[in-house]
Amino acid sequence: MPGILLETLKGRNVTPRPIWLMRQAGRYLPEYRELRAQKGGFLELAYDSEAAAEITLQPIRRFGFDGAILFSDILVIPQALGQDLWFEAGEGPRLAPALVDGAWSALESVPKILDPIFETVRLSRAQLDNETTMLGFAGSPWTVATYMVAGEGSKDQAPARELSYRDPAAFASLIEAIESATLDYLVKQIDAGVEAVQLFDSWAGSLSPDSYERWVIAPTARLVAKLHDLRPDVPVIGFPKGSGEKLPAYVRETGVDAVGVDETIDPIWAAKNLPAGIPVQGNLDPLLLLSGGDALNKGAEKILEAFADRPHVFNLGHGIGQHTPISHVESLLATVRAWRA
Secondary structure (H helix, E strand, C coil), X not given: CCCHHHHHHCCCCCCCCCECCCCCCCCCCHHXXXXXXXXXXXXXXXXXXXXXXXXXXXXXXXXXXXXEECCCCCCHXXXXXCCXXXXXXXXXXXXXXXXXXXXXXXXXXXHHXXXXXXXXXXXXXXXCCCCCEEEEEEECHHHHHHHHHHCECCCCCHHHHHHHHHCHHHHHHHHHHHHHHHHHHHHHHHHHCCCEEEEEECXXXXXXXXXXXXXXXXXXXXXXXXXXXXXXCCCEEEEECCCHXXXXXXXXXXXXXXXXXXXXXXXXXXXXXXXXXXXXXXXXXXXXXXXXHHHHHHHHHHHXXXXXXXXXXXXXXXXXXXXXXXXXXXXXXXXXXXXXX
16 A cells, blocks of 8 residues: 555545655754764765665654655756766855856766666665655756756856846756756656655746746646656656745646645645645745744644645655754654644
C-alpha cells in the first residue's frame, strides 16, 4: 500500500495529514553535523552516495516523516551542463563562467556527474518502508537560470532578468537547455526509485506578469507535460515561491499535480482561490517553527483548518532553519498527527 503522502499527492483527502519539511535533512540535526564534520563540504556529501543516503534517511529515523526527500542541490544541473560549482563559506554557491551573455553552448556537458545521485536514490529507497514516500526534486528552469547567469545567488535576480529583456532568444535557449537536462535528471531519479518530484522555483516571485508567463509558467508546463507523458504515475509538486496572486494561474496552466504554498500566502485565500481538488502543500512560516511555543501550535492548526476540505500535505513555506530546535519539530509533529478534520 502506498503511504498517505503519495495518496494525498494523487488527490485523496486523508487524515491524519501527511507531513514532511523542506530541508528536513540538514544542519539543524546533530547527526547531520557530525557526518559533515567527518566527510567535508556540502558537495562532497552530495556526491557520496552512501553519505547522501544516510542524510536523506536521518530525519525519517528521528521523526518518522511521511516523505524522505533526496539530499542534493538544485545546482547540480548547471554542473552537469558544464559550469564549475563550489560553495564559499558563509556566502553560498558560486558558478563559473557566469553566463551573462547566455552563451551556455560553449560549455562542455558532463551528465555522468549525476550518476552518484541516482545511486543515492536507490540506496535510500531500499531502506524505506512502503509507507514512506521517496521524493526527488530539481530546480525549475527559471530559478536555475538565475544562478547560471549571475554566477551566484542575487538579491533581485537582476542579471537574468536583464538578459531576458536584452536578448530573449539567448535566454530562451538557456532555459531550453536547463529544461532538457532537468527532464532527463528527473526521469532517472524516478527510475532509481523516486515516487514523486518537486520543482523548486525559489525566485518565481521576482518577475513581472509577462515574464512570469514566459519564464516560469511556459517552461514548467512543458516539463510537467513531458514528465506526465514519460512517467504518468509520478505526481509533480510545483513550488513557485513568491507567486502571490499568480498562484491559481500557475496551477491551471502548468498542469502540476500539487502546489506548494509559501508562508506569505493566506491559507484561507489559497483554499478559496486555488483550483478545486488540487492538493496543496504548506505553508507554516519557518520562523514560527524556530520560535515555537503556543503560537506554533495555533499557527499549524490554522493551516490545517484552512485546508480541511482538500488534499493537504503539511509543510513549511520554505526550508527549515539551521537553528531550529529539535523539540519544536517534535511539537509540530504532535500537533499535525493529532489533528482531525
